[in-house]
Amino acid sequence: MASDPSDPQRSDPPRAPIVAPIDSSGGPYAILIVDDEEGIRESLELTLGDDYRVFTARNAQEGLEILEREPIALVIADQVLPGMTGVEFLEKVIERRPTAIRMMLTGYADVASIVRAVNEGRIYRYIPKPWEPEELRVNVRRALESYSLATENASLAAALRDANERLRQENLYLRREVERRYAFENLIGSSPAILRVFEVMEKVAQTDATVLLTGETGTGKDLVARAIHYAGARKNARFVAQNCGALPDTLLESELFGHKRGAFTGAHEDKKGLFELAHGGTIFLDEIGETNPGMQVRLLRVLQDGEIRPLGASDVRKVNVRVIAATNRDLRKMVQDGGFREDLYYRLRVVEIGIPPLRERREDIPALAHHFLEDAIARMGRQIKGFTNAAMDRLVAHQWSGNVRELENEIERIVALAGDADTINVDMLSEHVRGRPAQDESPDSAETESSDMTAAVDDLKRKLIRQALEDTGSKSKAAERLGIPRQSLQKMMKRLGMKDAGAD
Ligand SMILES: Nc1ncnc2c1ncn2[C@@H]1O[C@H](COP(=O)(O)OP(=O)(O)OP(=O)(O)O)[C@@H](O)[C@H]1O
Ligand SMILES: [Mg+2]
Known part of the structure; x- marks a missing residue:
């Protein structure tokens, strides 16, 4: 600390007029001087009093009281105060007014402790006694300029934070809007028949109940399934759909439940099934009436126990997935004819939503x-x-x-x-x-x-x-x-x- 690289005497032209910075309200900054020696207080006041509002205190206690009352921007404390070291006092200043700039007067060089305090950011600068008034003024001015920059930055940062938060809220709102639209605005209709459907949808969307959608081809089962997902609490997780009539048995099983490598010819890698991918979300089992008896048993197990077993795996896995199934076939009749498991039928139609054909609305x-x-x-x-x-x-x-x-x-x-x-x-x-x-x-x-x-x-x-x-x-x-x-x-x-x- 022998030489100060930012020594103002070196960069400022000699006798440059010192323009004291002013605080954000346009008035002079308030400075607090804490020293038990009256001579020091007076002479500091003399040096700084023309440009700033100077408050003086004889000890830490007085100093802290002033700090509570006044908008102090800079504190100059003696290294040794009655009953407390200057460093301890400045610690208390940090607690009460973290943005205030802290300087320390030092008459003798306990260099180690001061260097530590400066390096830890607790002290902005130390002022050796005796000081050169002109130099002190420059140092104080610089300190306050950086103080005003720091507070300006802080308020800009706060404004930025606010703006970001507002933007986040807005985005959230817009996303909700989009989701809501996705959920219901795509659905056109105001006939009593379709309004009844919307009403049940809205209610069931707030639950995890398994839903069976029935209706002729093209009545909107797909659209309704998505709307239920996006209107409910699972909307941030996946919605996955599988047409159960579109794949041969083994492939459908592997699609839904996944498989281990080598489980069948062509299974070169482990693969996660849709039930696992939809964890936390919704799986839409379209054309559920097309499933074979083996598949029906497996689906029953997921609905009953929330468990799946990938093809070729020895372990079962827990999944948390909401199931929405759809069919354009008459499942009840299929149950009567033995083509569909009765227990699965009842598990699926916890809530049944029948979408009426267009000619009925x-x-x-x-x-x-x-x-x-x-x-x-x-x-x-x-x-x-x-x-x-x-x-x-x-x-x-x-x-x-x-x-x-x-x-x-x-x-x-x-x-x-x-x-x-x-x-x-x-x-x-x-x-x-x-x-x-x-x-x-x-x-x-x-x-x-x-x-x-x-x-x-x-x-x-x-x-x-x-x-x-x-x-x-x-x-x-x-x-x-x-x-x-x-x-x-x-x-x-x-x-x-x-x-x-x-x-x-
Ligand atoms: N109420 C509605 N408002 C607007 N568009 C609709 C409505 N109902 C259905 N649609 C549209 O009609 C088309 C068919 O609907 P969707 O695919 O949901 O029918 P589906 O019942 O799943 O038919 P399928 O049984 O053949 O699979 C889609 O393009 C869908 O967007
Ligand atoms: Mg469909």
């Missing part, structure tokens, strides 16, 4: 059709505004044996072939959807082969007309709302056997 068709239209337009970059009423009528009336998937494919096909048409009309529908040409105004339309379609359309029309009349209170306004001339509405109501509530 035709109210959902317009919204679904528009949803798929928007989707296809976005993908294919077309300019289609919507459907003609007649085209929508046909869509609503169609049987949709392939359910939502068939509707989705139909819209996709139409958009792909639409060219520069701006509205989808009946002619653009596939032939089987188009059925017979629309014969709304022909009296014998109810006797056509598609009589149930026509009846469904008629029902829907009645509903829409009734609603429009109720909402608008007048026939001309209702006609306007429905987008048809008033006379057509009149005619239609007559044909539909609707009571004419009187002229308007």
